[in-house]
Amino acid sequence: MRRPMASYVLLLFMAVTMGSPSRRSAVDLDATPRTTIAYNELSGARRFSDQALNYTTLLLEDTRGTLYVGARGAIFALNSSNIADSSSRKLRWEASPEKQTDCLQKGKNNKTECFNHVRLLQRLNGTHLYACGTYAFHPLCAAIDTARFVLPSQLEEGKEKCPYDPARGYTGLIVDGGLYTATRYEFRSLPDIRRNLHQRPLKTEESPVHWLNDAEFVASVLVRESRRSPVGDDDKIYYFFMERAGEESASFGKSRAARVARVARVCKSDLGGKKILQRKWTSFLKARLVCYIPSYEALKAVHSLDGGGWPSTTFYAAFTLAAQWRSMEASAVCQYNISELHRAFDGPYMHYQDTSHKWTRYDGEVPEPRPGSCITNHSREAGYRSSQDLPNSVLEFVKLHPLMMEEVKPAQGQPLLVKKNVLYTALVVDRVTALDGRQYDVLFLGTGDGWLHKAVVIGSAVHIVEELQVFGAPQPVESLVISKAQRSVYVGAASGVLQLPLASCTRYGSCYDCILAQDPYCAWDGEGCREVASSADRAQLTQDVGHGKEGCWNGSAQAVPMQRSRTVLRGDDVLLPCEQRSNLARAAWLLNGSEGLPAGRGHFRVGVDGLLVTDTLLEHSGRYSCYGEENGLRSPLADYALRVLPVPPPEPAPTDPPPPRTARHASPDGKLVYILVIAVLGGLCLVLSAVLLHVACLQRRRGKYVLGAPTVELQTVSAGCLGAAREEEEEKHCREDGCLQIIPGEAPPAVSPARETPLGPPPPPPPPLPAEFTNGIASLPNMLRKMNGNSYVLLRQQEEPSPSPLSNTSFAEELSKILEKRKHTQLVDRLDESSV
Numbered sequence: 001m002r003r004p005m006a007s008y009v010l011l012l013f014m015a016v017t018m019g020s021p022s023r024r025s026a027v028d029l030d031a032t033p034r035t036t037i038a039y040n041e042l043s044g045a046r047r048f049s050d051q052a053l054n055y056t057t058l059l060l061e062d063t064r065g066t067l068y069v070g071a072r073g074a075i076f077a078l079n080s081s082n083i084a085d086s087s088s089r090k091l092r093w094e095a096s097p098e099k100q101t102d103c104l105q106k107g108k109n110n111k112t113e114c115f116n117h118v119r120l121l122q123r124l125n126g127t128h129l130y131a132c133g134t135y136a137f138h139p140l141c142a143a144i145d146t147a148r149f150v151l152p153s154q155l156e157e158g159k160e161k162c163p164y165d166p167a168r169g170y171t172g173l174i175v176d177g178g179l180y181t182a183t184r185y186e187f188r189s190l191p192d193i194r195r196n197l198h199q200r201p202l203k204t205e206e207s208p209v210h211w212l213n214d215a216e217f218v219a220s221v222l223v224r225e226s227r228r229s230p231v232g233d234d235d236k237i238y239y240f241f242m243e244r245a246g247e248e249s250a251s252f253g254k255s256r257a258a259r260v261a262r263v264a265r266v267c268k269s270d271l272g273g274k275k276i277l278q279r280k281w282t283s284f285l286k287a288r289l290v291c292y293i294p295s296y297e298a299l300k301a302v303h304s305l306d307g308g309g310w311p312s313t314t315f316y317a318a319f320t321l322a323a324q325w326r327s328m329e330a331s332a333v334c335q336y337n338i339s340e341l342h343r344a345f346d347g348p349y350m351h352y353q354d355t356s357h358k359w360t361r362y363d364g365e366v367p368e369p370r371p372g373s374c375i376t377n378h379s380r381e382a383g384y385r386s387s388q389d390l391p392n393s394v395l396e397f398v399k400l401h402p403l404m405m406e407e408v409k410p411a412q413g414q415p416l417l418v419k420k421n422v423l424y425t426a427l428v429v430d431r432v433t434a435l436d437g438r439q440y441d442v443l444f445l446g447t448g449d450g451w452l453h454k455a456v457v458i459g460s461a462v463h464i465v466e467e468l469q470v471f472g473a474p475q476p477v478e479s480l481v482i483s484k485a486q487r488s489v490y491v492g493a494a495s496g497v498l499q500l501p502l503a504s505c506t507r508y509g510s511c512y513d514c515i516l517a518q519d520p521y522c523a524w525d526g527e528g529c530r531e532v533a534s535s536a537d538r539a540q541l542t543q544d545v546g547h548g549k550e551g552c553w554n555g556s557a558q559a560v561p562m563q564r565s566r567t568v569l570r571g572d573d574v575l576l577p578c579e580q581r582s583n584l585a586r587a588a589w590l591l592n593g594s595e596g597l598p599a600g601r602g603h604f605r606v607g608v609d610g611l612l613v614t615d616t617l618l619e620h621s622g623r624y625s626c627y628g629e630e631n632g633l634r635s636p637l638a639d640y641a642l643r644v645l646p647v648p649p650p651e652p653a654p655t656d657p658p659p660p661r662t663a664r665h666a667s668p669d670g671k672l673v674y675i676l677v678i679a680v681l682g683g684l685c686l687v688l689s690a691v692l693l694h695v696a697c698l699q700r701r702r703g704k705y706v707l708g709a710p711t712v713e714l715q716t717v718s719a720g721c722l723g724a725a726r727e728e729e730e731e732k733h734c735r736e737d738g739c740l741q742i743i744p745g746e747a748p749p750a751v752s753p754a755r756e757t758p759l760g761p762p763p764p765p766p767p768p769l770p771a772e773f774t775n776g777i778a779s780l781p782n783m784l785r786k787m788n789g790n791s792y793v794l795l796r797q798q799e800e801p802s803p804s805p806l807s808n809t810s811f812a813e814e815l816s817k818i819l820e821k822r823k824h825t826q827l828v829d830r831l832d833e834s835s836v
Contacts, residue, residue: 030420033453033467034517034584035507042468043504046084049496050074054166056478058492059121059129062485068129069497070118075131077149080486083499089149093118095136103136113137117166120181122174130174130197132162139164139185160185161196169216173237175268180237182217191215193239193266193281200271205280209352211402215243215262219302222268223338225310232377235268238341240289240302240317247288247350247359247403261289261299261319263341263408267374267387274388276395282387285372287344287404291319291334291415300331301427305441313338314411318424318445331424333417333443333462334410345372347406349397361405371397417455417462423448428480428489430502432520435532435543440520442502444489446470446477452491452500456520458546465519470498487533505529511542511552512635516582518548549631563623563639568616570647577610578626578638585628587611587637592622616644 049055050071057070060080067083069076077089095103095116103114113136120132124143132141139158142151163170163183172181178198184191191212194203204211219240225233245260264286272279289299301318315336321328349371351362369379371394375386384390410416426446433439443462445453450471455464470477470491479492482502491498503521506529508514514522514529523532523541535541542551568574578587589597589604589611597604597611603620605612613620626638 030418031455031462031464032583033464034582035466036583037466037468037507039469039472042470042500043507044501045470046082046499047496048076048078048083048088048499050076050090054117054478054494055492055497056494057118057121058479058481058490058497059123060481060483060490061123062483065485067481067483067490067497068121069492070121070131070133072115072117075118075121075144077146078497080483080488080490083490083497091144091149091151093131093133093142093151095138099136099138102138106137108137113166115166116140119162119166119170120172122172122179124174125177130179132158132172134162134164134166137164160194169218169241171217171220171239173220173222175222175235175237178268180220180266182215182220182239182241191217191241191243193264193284200279202266202270202272202279202281204284205277205399207399209246209400209402211284211286212241213244213246215241217241218299221302221304221315223304223306223310223313227310232380234374234376236265236374237268238315239264239266240299240315242297242299245288246352258297260297261291261317262286263289265341265345269375269386271387273390273395276392277399282390282395282398283372283374284398284402285345285404286402287341288407289317289336290407290409291317291332292410292413293332293415293418300423300425303427303429305429305431307431307439311338314441315341316427316429316441316443318427320423328420329423330418330420331422332415332419333424333427333445334415335457336408337411340408340411344404344406344408346370347404349401350403350405351401359403362401367391367393367397369394371395371401412460414460416457416460417464419453422451422453424453425476426478426480428482430482430484434520434545435523435538435541436546438546440545442520444480444482446480446491448476449474450477450493452477452489456518456545458518463518463548465517468500470500471495487531503531505531510635512633513581515542515544515551516548516630516633518545520545524551547631549633552633561636561639563641565641565643567643567645569645570616570618572616573612573614574616574642575610575612576624576626576638576640576642580608580628580637582628582630585630588627588629588634590625590627593625613642618644618646620644 048069052071052074054072055069055076059068059070060066061068062080065080067078067080069078073092073094075091075093077091079085079087093116095114100110100114104110108114113134116133116135118131118133120130120141122130124130127145127147129144129146130141131144132139135158139162141156141158141161143156144151161172161179161181163185165184168184170181170183172179174180174197179196180193181196182191182193185194190206190210191214192203193212195201217239221238221240222235223238224235226235240261240263242259243262245258264284266281267283270281270283273282291297298320299317300320302315304313304315306313315338317334317336319332319334321330349362349366350359351364352359369382369384369390373379375384424445425448428444430442430444431439432442441457443453443455443457445455447453450469450473452468452470453464454466454468455462471493473495475494477491477493481490481492482488483490486499487502488499489502491500503519505514505519505522508517508522508529511524511529514524520543521531521533522529523535523538523543524530525535525540525542530541532538532541532543544550566574566576578589580587587606587608589606591597597606603614603616605614611624611626621642621644624640624642625636626640627634628637
């Protein structure tokens, strides 16, 4: 089912993007991580966990060196340089037993819901944090003194600031003393965007057309558009969320019940209307956010970068498949410029038609000043100093026209990344200046099964540098935060918090490996791969983020592998392992330095984990060199000296030489004696065979053999020994196929005398071959391996009498299993080898 669904999604993408020659196909966009780092291979990782759960709300204060973590029933203050040290502080904030009982009486889950989940953690002022929690479906908020780090004596009501449900989508910001939040606040309330802790509290309008239609909020971003604004604009808060669509669109057919991604905005200085829209937003507008693949509508995470000024603000958004496509896991990442958002909000409005119950383009007259816009210099010159001075016609228009006609489209009209079989759940971005002077955006993407993808945006595409398994037990990555000061990324999940370095450059052992990684944090200094930020002399560093191939010209570019030996007998199979460190590399083998191997033909099979030479010949002796080919570069990985020895002739058994005979000594009488002896021996063999068959039949008719346990016995059934109707009782236990059966019963006390004779010890196993006669086969699993379009079978050892794995499994099925397992596991164990 998964493969046809994937093909259908790709066809949809191609249909949408036809007509634009610069766009790439979805197949090109399915990036593969260059390297895979398993959980036990992480370097520099620090972890924090306590008795609490759900460490999902993170607040990093780099200047204070503190990472605040909101969890279930607790708030922690961790040392951002090392979250695992003993200097952490804990503030317990559990829901009271009375509230937990009330929560249970409402039918809520006492294992997940009836607790205090901290959902908001923001800096309120220089001395206090502001935190809100669900508190067993009775939200509460508190101003926490960071010096004392204890709860205040009086807690604040949180029904209009925090969701009651810990699973409800929520976002919150404190901007210049005002709390801007968005969620469904009460049990039966509608979704709402509100401002609290302000002299003018505001909320969205519950109009007949519903400004928010069953919205689930994902993120909110402040953009300081008032700074150096030529028109005297106001700061804006952008909200990103999912909601039910009210308009018809070609991308999701005629169904108006589909859920789509939206972006909305409000002005920070909005004071509401004087008579119309009192205590309501007068600047609320929303537009659809598209990633240019119709099925990618489930918005999961958003992060913004301003680049030093708000006009260069860029938004990154991660999407997953919508509900109707959940049979196939896939994600997409799109990039949006602030100019695209302005274009949509400055474009035409939509109007709701009561007769047809749908949204259509509004082509009527638009009043002045423009509805939904912030107060600017032009508005002030016209006498509108604040939103309370706006005419009623403008406020009535805003009330009925919150939806914009234009969609917010991604940069370059296409996704940066499409990744199949992955669900992205969290996103954070860092902007890095490389040695070439250019700025590259590095994305850290958390997945739903506890992995972290590190990727760099190069032009209009994304190169995934590595994928890291950050949690041993599969769990969604809930939150990500980057510290420029500590050069770390913090990962929050249900089981704890993880601190990882932004780069582990020492993992790359050669110049080629360092350059091919295309990691903006790393560069080659002539001796090793180093972190750029920690290098004093950048002039000695080499880096090529844009292309990943230039800069390595000396002998240090390649780490020469140690030569290893293999010696086998003629006719044996031998495996020469070659581990590829990069998932993007292709193995290339050379024989005696120049001759290429005819992979897939004859005696050679080249695979992802080595070269298999089957049925070796004497001419196969020589030097075998393995190289990794990637992005036009070739680096040595393994070197072997293979010797194939001839099979020695069998030595004759020592016997006494017969006495010399001549022709005259041979007589017909001597020949007759030999013939008589052979005939007598043959007759004895026939008699003995008949006796053995008779005894066997008698034993089968008896049918019971004691195995040593009084309650278990084996009953044999043979079609040839069932006899006639006199064996009717035995036939009740017989099967038509004559197999061996285990039946319950009591064993007879007497045992056959033959069984009483103790058996001698088993013969000792044959001695192992000398060390030089190793072919690498014994350490491999007995299975079929994928070998670059070909295949080879690893034969079972003599001590394994079980049937071949190919007896019941097809080549295609076995190949699929191996390819699925290879992603995060090493296929070949490291062999014991001797150096030349």
